[in-house]
Amino acid sequence: MIATEPSTASLPVIDLSLLTGTPQQQQLLTRSLADACLHTGFFYVSGHGIAVELINRVFAESRALFGLPDEQKDAINKSLSRANRGYEPLKGQTLEPGSPPDLKEGFYIGEELDDSDPRVQAGRFNQGANQWPASLPGFRDTMTEYFTALNQLSARIMEALALSLDLNQRFFDDFCHQPLSTLRLLHYPPQPTNPAPGEKGCGAHTDFGGVTILLLDDNPGLQVWDAGNEQWINANPIPGTFVVNLGDMIARWTNDRYRSTLHRVVNTSGAERYSVPFFYSGNPDHEVVCLPTCLAEGDEPHYPPTTVEAHLMDMYRRTYA
Ligand SMILES: O=C(O)CCC(=O)C(=O)O
């Protein structure tokens, strides 16, 4: 029997500033992190060092972007980009197979690489130039600043994850070199009063990549599947934190010890909801092979070795097939 009412259980808050604390503080951090990763792979992060002033500018620019006239948004439609950058209209994606399209519009940003970059010339996955809205003068600089800051924050989270897996703190350094990252702005209109069956902001899905750092506005709506109790947990916003979750690649890497968990959005807040997920997938050439500390004696790896890029391309193929 699957409970339909979201549970009142909550996700843990992890203070990332403990990473540079005393050995005892570090141990506290890595233990609570391991615990969260073994359960849902979802947790809040405080002590992240991202300025609230920058966060406010990101939301202001995001609201301005989605408020532009349709012609201006269509001029930078994602379909015009070889690198999956730009605007995705409302109902442009169906994250939950068998459900109606998602009630959200989005905008995709990645590292700015021009045509002379060898990665672009080689046609590497998702590498290329962005499409910027011509009428918003501060948009590009704000998003670039936030993108850079979140790449750095992701690398710190990878250090904490390494420690939590009994690996050297620098174990993921090569993975964090020239990472493939996607910043995604999202806007959810209020849930309609008479939705079609299954219609909602964002269908139930797991994230494909490494870690996702999700910035929420003040509105609830995000729900995380609690497999142990077969119910949805509300992941409501906590001021000053991000929601962080592990993607399928970390589950694969840890032989399914660490979890990539289903989540969805139902915007019953009655308000326009804005969120900003940042997907960190690491160096495309990095080999993803069962971690040495995740294979108990007598266990077999659940997956063959792959690379970051091959894993991502495979996941995209399955979703957009
Ligand atoms: O908007 C949210 O709160 C979640 C978005 C999400 O899960 C995603 O974009 O993968």
Ligand SMILES: [Fe+2]
């Ligand atoms: Fe997601």
